[in-house]
Amino acid sequence: MQNLVEFFEKETNKQINIFKYTNQPLKENQQLISFNNETYIIEMNNKFVFNHANGYFYLIHQQNLDFENLKRVLDNLYEDINVFEYNKFVVLNSSKLLEIDLSTPEIIESETYSNTLIAYLGKISDINIFNLRLSIFDEVLPFLSTDSNSNKFVTLTDLTIYNVIFLIEKEKSIYSLIDFENIKTIDKNLLHTGISFIENDLNISKTSSSLFLHRNTLIYRLEKIKEIFGLDLKIFKDAFVFYLSIKSYFASNI
Known part of the structure; x- marks a missing residue:
């Protein structure tokens, strides 16, 4: 049964509950399915589930986030993309590399009136790698937000450098040099x-x-x-x- 839940969550990107059907009335977010000669109720929650990474990923951070407005802007800029909230970031996912560069945050800011920082996480097919790179970006975010020399579009190279900088701060033997x-x-x-x-x-x-x-x-x-x-x-x-x-x-x- 757990495999079935995982299958539906992967296909729908929604949180799924499945339980046996016993002739009870169905709710609006429920429907019937048959599996192994049994009838079950599949219930979809609105909460987004992100368990499988595939494609090119970008993180977008805005202090005053209006998700629907930002999503509208991104949908106008790019085709065939997935845009969703994950932790405190907006994730932009595409099967192809998007034309995002130093000018992109300015374009988004002109439409959303909110300071925008974009990080390119690379092409990823492993959710663990995605979460690791997200955690690195989250860790260096305070520095990126205050560093006058940093760009609003952060590449993987930038993330590597900033992560090394924070490791220096944590590693006292290097810090002392x-x-x-x-x-x-x-x-x-x-x-x-x-x-x-x-x-x-x-x-x-x-x-x-x-x-x-x-x-x-x-x-x-x-x-x-x-x-x-x-x-x-x-x-x-x-x-x-x-x-x-x-x-x-x-x-x-x-």
């Missing part, structure tokens, strides 16, 4: 400049444009970081250490 007392004394604009330089692929021109900084001002700040931290951000290893250290510092001050 970062000189937070020194970082506290540094102008935050200088720290954000270094982060922006790394996130713009160590490219002077791209960083200057994104920060509206003169090229020479940016170069001066990078030299200042090198002087203070002994890290040359044009070198991958130095940039890597600086990025994780500063991001961990910001995360610890949420």
